[in-house]
Amino acid sequence: MGATKTDHFTESQNELAILAKALGHPARIAIMEYLLKVDACICGDIVNELPLSQPTVSQHLKELKNAGLIKGSIEGNSICYCINEPGLEKIKGFFEYISEHLAKKKNECC
Amino acid sequence: MGATKTDHFTESQNELAILAKALGHPARIAIMEYLLKVDACICGDIVNELPLSQPTVSQHLKELKNAGLIKGSIEGNSICYCINEPGLEKIKGFFEYISEHLAKKKNECC
């Protein structure tokens, strides 16, 4: 085996998993943090920020983009990346939902 | 290659990535949702909720536990699982942090 049984889960569960998975690598967390740190969209120089080769960074950027967490537009010579809010809000919503429910019921047993 | 270059990133980045990665599978999203849906900790019957074999579910539970997203305590014959709030709050905080920063700067360029 080895392939995830995507068919057996709801669309929402698969979507959330894709978003979470995209952030399941420190390089991709670092990219998100960097996009946020710099007070603008980043046109270039993401590669220099990370301890990884250019092709590897490019691949990580692609995964974040596919998951809908960042977006990139061609800006002359380079590419301008920034965070894609809708994707981010979707996964943020999942954690808020859990957090709210937990607050309501105050689990006792564990 | 194939191994993540954990050393090159900060502890915080690695921690967040571990938490996100643990949720990067629809079965594990489903487990979290189920733990929340039932108004208590689950002692047993998680296996019957998922379209996966018992060993596979056990493995997914282990991963969520290792990441610090759930906790389980032995309850006689079965094991009682529930959500581990600190782990959840940590990753929730990351998304809130991003969301707040985004609201502040209202990206213009992309």
Added chain:
DNA sequence: TATTTATATTGCAATATTACGATATAAAAT
């Protein structure tokens, strides 16, 4: 004590991810 019930571990095959060198592409600068 033997059996049932609930969960974990082991072992392994199929597939996915990570990383990077080499190479491609395409706009900018010379």
Added chain:
DNA sequence: ATTTTATATCGTAATATTGCAATATAAATA
């Protein structure tokens, strides 16, 4: 037109993940 600069894609090796059958463990029950 050629070279430089920025990024993407291809190919591939190393490693990790997914899933399950078989088996182990350990408490509950008969």
